[in-house]
Amino acid sequence: MSTTSKAMRQSFGLRFSSAAFLVFWCIIAAFPIFWIAVMSIKAPRDAFADNPWDVIVGPATLARGEGLSVLDIAVGLVVLYFAIRWMFTRLPGLIRQYANGPFIILGWLAGAVLYALAFLLVFFVVLPLVLGPLNSVLGPLGEPILGLTTQHYVAVWGENEFYRNFLNSMLVTAGVVTISLTVGTLAGYGLARSGSDLAFWLLILALIFRALPHSVLVAGYLPWFINSAEILRPIFGELSPTLYGQPWAVIAVLVAINQPFTIWMLRSFFQNIPAELDEAARVDGCSHFQAFRRVIMPVMWPGVITTGLFSFLLGYNDFLVTALLLDAQNQTMVPAIAGYFNRETTTTDQVEAVAAAVSITAPLFLLVMVFQRQIVSGLTAGAVKG
Amino acid sequence: MNFKTFFAFVAPSLFMMILFIALPLVSVFIQSFQITQPVMQNIEVETCTPGFLTQTCTTEMKTVPTLDEDGKTITTTEWVGLQSYRNLLQMDKVWAAVSSGNFAEILQIDFWKALRFTLMFTLVTLPLVIIVGLLIALTVNNAAKSVRGPVIFVSLLPFIITPVIGSLSIYWLFVGDGILTAMMERWSGTNISMFAQAWTIELLMYFYRVWHVAPFAFVIFYAGLQTVNMDTLESAVIDGASRWERLRHVVIPHLMPLIIFIALIHLMDCYRVFEEIVGFRSQAHVISLQWLTFDFLTPDDAGNRAIARASASAMLTMIGIVFLLILPLRRTWRDHKGSAH
Structure with a gap:
């Protein structure tokens, strides 16, 4: 709507209420997440204080001498501004310089991890x-005014060994993303290029499978997984594994659960690529598979990245499957937080649970920041074409 | 593409889906008619406590699981027909409640309680999600170009957040001394506890689900709004249609396929409502069908899992899926037939 005709122009009241609603929605959308982030860096008494202002400022945290001074806040904001600007302006170019073609995903992953590490290093080390000595010199400007403590994060990641759960989560999600993309792109391509009735029925079947509650499927796996060592003994002998509690068994399960969604989404991305492209490759003497690998895949990366994002979310966010099929030693992050419910007796435990929750959310926050456009295109890919 | 190449491309995915989705379904179906129990035996145990001159000994009968030579419990599996379904549905109690006219008693039974909540949850949140999503899309479309990016970023946060964590973040706002409960108490002057009765928990769950899914509806509607035919809109203006009439007769019909799409996805996802129960810790008051199955599958204090009952409740949940999908599938089939000719 670049040139709005006079008749389409809106009255002030309408524009005002529209803007007000938008602001209202943004506050509602961000507030719970913002608030748990604030709670997680306060002393327990502040985190559950009655007065919202107490939670933000944190008098009890300040009383313990932990907090930020005016100088800290000013310097921190400036560094934060430049860090974010650098991420949006220079980082993509840098990644493209070192990685190209199929390695671009790895490049982005490595870039994101390195960036996160550098970010943590700059802000917490x-x-x-630098600011510690400066604060003591500056007098009133160096007095802490905003309570901030990292004790809960130290407790969660150090004492409670949350990093084990983090590594398990990473293992499971990495497995889910790679395998479901490999299997899914093949199937998605096949389904997009075949107009047969069989392809249609497969897609319908996938739609039905997508609607299944996951607990229904887990009820089917559990007896087999627990007894798999005995069931598989005639085939594999003494080496037969107990599938229950194995991360790779959970990866296989999550890949399968994710397949219906993946093939629907990839199929709609493949349909956007003109069929003339692979026909041209076929005329030049490629087999179907060669055409797929050399001609279609290079132009398919945006779709694959988008689908990969959604596979990542499924593996990362899953509670039900991992809670039931993994045991305590190799539990992933999301079910592990349920372990806090049982212990959550003191306020300190509660704030530690909050800190664990924020730790789980932080990677997702980064993900939206970097991949916002891909997520939006993924959401609309299936829908707009029906 | 001939059948052989097509099959070669689809085979790995099909194999995964058959092995981990179709076969487990068959297995669940069979399990729901069976019951697996440890073999119990009665043994006489003599316990003696040292006493003066003579020991005091008591013998008692104890029921313990039989162990095989490896020290594992021996289990038997027997066919029990519809027994698990009967345990779950408790039809005798339901009929008693119906004949005495006391319908509230039906909702004391776990399965009916879960069914009631699941259906209610689905039906209440569906219109809310569509209306809120549409409102956000319309207002974002109305806003200046420069704010759209940040607004979309903020809006995606509730959608992308892990569902358990999202419901926990709302739980912490309202729990006992949470900030919003404290605020409401200050305004109303009464003591409020949001997690002590079912209806307040349910309200928070509806709120959470709309908060979580409305961004999804928003993004799709927003994309749809970009393709609204401007000529139609302008001719509607010339014909003197008010803003509301233009919305009703031009924009919404244009978005109708998207509304149906969102409704379908939302029905499927709501029917699986589960994470809210975990996040809000509401199992004492509000449970859902998927949570019921999950609960049967979680080992109890003795380490036993009620597989048979879980399978029965899973099969009953499946029946609901069939009802849910009949209409959209018939539509898709007709479309497919239509496009083929």
């Missing part, structure tokens, strides 16, 4: 080291 370098800045405190």
Whole structure:
């Protein structure tokens, strides 16, 4: 709507209420997440204080001498601004310089991890080291005014060994993303290029499978997985594994659960690529598979990345399957947080649970920041074409 | 593409789906008619406590699981027909409640309680999600170009967040001394506890689900709004249609396929409502069908899982899926037939 005709122009009241609603929605959307982030860096008494202002400022945290001074906040904001600007302007170019073609995903992953590490290093090691002496020199400007403590994160990641759960989560999600994309692109391509009735029925079957509650499927797996060592003994002998509690068994399960969604989405991306492209490759003497690998895949990366994002979310967010099929030693992050419910007796435990929750959310926050456009295109890919 | 190449491309995916989706379904179907129990035996145990001159000994009968030579419990599996379904549905109690006219008693039974909540949840959140999603899309479309990116970013957060964590984040706002409960108490001057009765928990669950899914509806509607035919809109203006009439007669018909799509996805996802129960810890008051199956599958204090009952409740949940999908599938089939000719 670049040139709005006079008749389409809106009255002030309408524009005002529209903007007000938007602001209202943004506050509602962000508030719970913002609030748990604030709670997680306060002393327990502040985190569950009655007065919202107490939660934000944190008098009890300040009383313990932990907090940020005016100088800390000012320097922190400036560094944060440049860090974010750098991420949006320079980082993509840098990644493209070192990785191209099929390695671009790995490049982005490595870039994101390195960036996160550098970010943590700057904010929690370098800045405190520099600002500590400066604060003591500056007098009133150096007095802490905003309570901030990292004790809950230290407790969660250190004492409670949350990093084990983190590594398990990473293992499961990495497995789910790679396998479901490999299997899914093949099937998605086949389904997009075949107009047969069989392809239609497969898609309908996938739609039905997508609607199944996951607990129904887990009820089918559990008896087999627990007894798999005995069931498989005639085939594999003494080497037969107990599938229950194995991360790779959970990966296989999550890949299968994710397949219906993956093939629907990839199929709609493949349909966007003109069929003339692979016909041209076929005329030049490629087999179907060669055409797929050399001609279609290079132009398919945006679709694959988008679908990969959604596979990542499924593996990362899953509670039900991992809670039932993994045991305590190799539990992933999301079910592990349920372990806090049982212990959650003191306020400190509760704030630790909050800190664990924020730790789980932080990677997702980064993900939306980097891949916002891909997520939006993925959401609309299936829908707009029906 | 001939059948052989097509099959070669689809085979790995099909294999995964058959092995991990279709076969487990068959297995669940069979399990729901069977019951597997440890073999119990009665043994006489003599316990003696040292006493003066003579020991005091008591013998008692104890029921313990029989162990095989490896020290594992021996289990038997027998066919029990519809027994698990009967345990779950408790039809005798239902009929008693119906004949005495006391319908509230039906909702004391776990399965009916879960069914009631699941259906109610689906039906209440569906219109809310569509209306809120449409409102956000219309207002974002109305806003200046420069704010759209940040607004979409903020809107995606509730959608992308892990469902358990999302419901926990709302739980912490309202729990006992949470910030919003404290605020409401200050305004109303009464003592409020949001997690002590079923209806407040349910309200929060509806709120959570709309908060979580409305962004999804928003993004899809927003994409749809970009393709609204401007000529139609302008001719509607010339014909003197008010803003509301234009919305009703031009924009919404244009978005209708998207509304149906969102409704379908939402029905499927709501029917599986589960994470809210975990996040809000509401199992004492509000449960859903999927949570019921999950609960049967979780080992109890003795380490036993009620597989038979879980299978029966899973099969009953499946029946609901069939009802849910009949209409959309018939539509798709007609479309497919139509496009083939």
